[in-house]
Amino acid sequence: MHGSDATGTVINGGCCVINCTNNDEIYGMHTGGCNILRADGSVTFMAESTSAAALAAMISRAGGEVVSGN
Secondary structure, eight states: OOOBOTTSOSBSSOSBOBSSOOSSSBOOSBTTEEEEEOTTSOEEEEETTOOHHHHHHHHSSSOOOOOOOO
16 A cells, blocks of 8 residues: 555555555545455445545554444
8 A cells, every 4th residue: 555646646655545546556446436355255345535544454463453344
């Protein structure tokens, strides 16, 4: 997760982390977000408005963060 600007043209330096660029980032062809596969095997829709901090909490291991289902 590197982040980019909202246009996807500035890579490695923005706060946009979902559906901004498909250059090694979370990207889907869906309006408003993309489907993600979780470690427990479930698939959920991740909104484009998800913050970088919330996404980092979801993909870190043993950080103790609590992330709601919303």
